[in-house]
Amino acid sequence: MRHALLLAAAACIAGNEACAGEVIKIKIDQLAYAPASVTAHVGDTVEWKNADFIAHTATSIEGRFDVMIPAGGTGRLELKKVGSFPYTCRFHPNMKGELQVM
Numbered sequence: 781m782r783h784a785l786l787l788a789a790a791a792c793i794a795g796n797e798a799c800a801g802e803v804i805k806i807k808i809d810q811l812a813y814a815p816a817s818v819t820a821h822v823g824d825t826v827e828w829k830n831a832d833f834i835a836h837t838a839t840s841i842e843g844r845f846d847v848m849i850p851a852g853g854t855g856r857l858e859l860k861k862v863g864s865f866p867y868t869c870r871f872h873p874n875m876k877g878e879l880q881v882m
Contacts, residue, residue: 801859803827806877808836808849811869813877820859821882828855836869838877846870 801823807814809831820826828838830849838847838855844865849855859881869875 801825805829806838808832808875811872811875813838813875816876817878817880819880819882822859822862824859824881826857826859826879830854834871836871836875838867839870841866841868 801821802825804818804820804824804826806818806826806828808828811832813828818826826838828836828847828849830836830851830853833851835851836849838845838849838857840846842865844861845857845867847855847857859879862881865879865881867877867879
C-alpha cells in the first residue's frame with residue numbers, strides 16, 4: 781500500500797496526474813490583505829475573502845493575474861507558475877501583497 785501511495789505521489793509531481801492543491805485563504809479587512817505575504821505551491825488555490833463594504837482586486841504588478849473581489853465576496857486564483865508575484869488592489873494602490881509560489 782505504501783509503495784502505491786509513493787508511486788501516485790511521484791506521478792502527480794511528474795505531471796502525469798492532476799494534483800489537488802490546498803486552498804490558501806487571505807482575508808481583506810480595513811483596506812489590507814491578511815496575511816500580506818503567503819507561500820504556496822503550484823496547484824494550490826488562493827482565495828481572497830473581502831470583509832470590507834467596498835470591492836477590491838488582487839492585481840499582479842507584472843500583469844499576470846487580475847482577480848475581482850466584490851464587497852463581502854470572494855475571489856479565487858489557481859496557481860500555475862513558480863515565482864514571486866507582488867500584487868495590489870487597482871482601486872486602492874496602498875494595499876500590497878505578495879505570493880511566493882514554489
